[in-house]
Amino acid sequence: MHDLIRQAEALCQRSGMAFTAPRRRVLEILAASETPMKAYDLISKAGEGGQATKPPTVYRALDFLCQLGLVHRIEQDATFVACNHAGHSHPMALFVCNTCLKATEVAYHEVAPILEKAAEVQGFHLTRLVVEGRGQCRDCALAA
Amino acid sequence: MHDLIRQAEALCQRSGMAFTAPRRRVLEILAASETPMKAYDLISKAGEGGQATKPPTVYRALDFLCQLGLVHRIEQDATFVACNHAGHSHPMALFVCNTCLKATEVAYHEVAPILEKAAEVQGFHLTRLVVEGRGQCRDCALAA
DNA sequence: CCTAGTATGTTATTACATAACACTACCTAC
């Protein structure tokens, strides 16, 4: 999706950050992938153009893109996925289909305050929230 | 906490599973730890008794204990923590303090149905839910 | 007894992630 790339360029320009070659490359690969990718698949894919691409290069790009909200890391299985809703900074849950492995993003507006409150009751002040899941997506349910 | 060990014994007996030496050892170490532990810290700690303890042994024990709900894996940082609320199978969120690294468990009864419903709207059927967080715990807030 | 099931022991390897340092490009202050 070239949309995403253009959004990334815009976002970087606004915040004075550089949208450099490796960052672009990593985002392009992720945007073109149907499913979340493992870091090392990404590394070897990024290296296909003759460009030697080593782990730190890719991990740095991933950190950058994650911070900007253009990419999400799925903690459950250590994979990375381009964000469909870039720009927005909604809190987004990532639900991964057990069959096709695609990730579905679901907003959880209502849920964040509830969890924050529940945490606060125990004296815990939340600064970051991770909501993920597993299950079956619509397509795979219909196909079954 | 010997409570946890006794609970584990009981739980295993009821379900016809064996509470074997490595399983007990891993649970003991986790129960005695203030904070969630990384797998390899666990492995070397388990090996302190002269007993050679290799990764597969410990990972197998961890899988077993996680299935029984006696231990939780914290996906954010690949650590493991003994569960304070064994027996119950409440859905539990794990919030990790950025300062002291201790984990606080918070029930999220109310939240699960909301997320399930939000997922269902997009045709996604949830079978597993992971809710985790980061922030500051009560003790560290008071100390600050 | 012996065999099927369950669990552990052991070796080796695969996969995930970062430390540390050298180098480049660019920008800005003098």
Place this chain on the structure above:
DNA sequence: GTAGGTAGTGTTATGTAATAACATACTAGG
């Protein structure tokens, strides 16, 4: 213009997490 800072990349090496594959032991049922 040039000294020095900042941000980013390249490269080597290593640290950390997890599992594959196969051998061995324990135990309960026929």
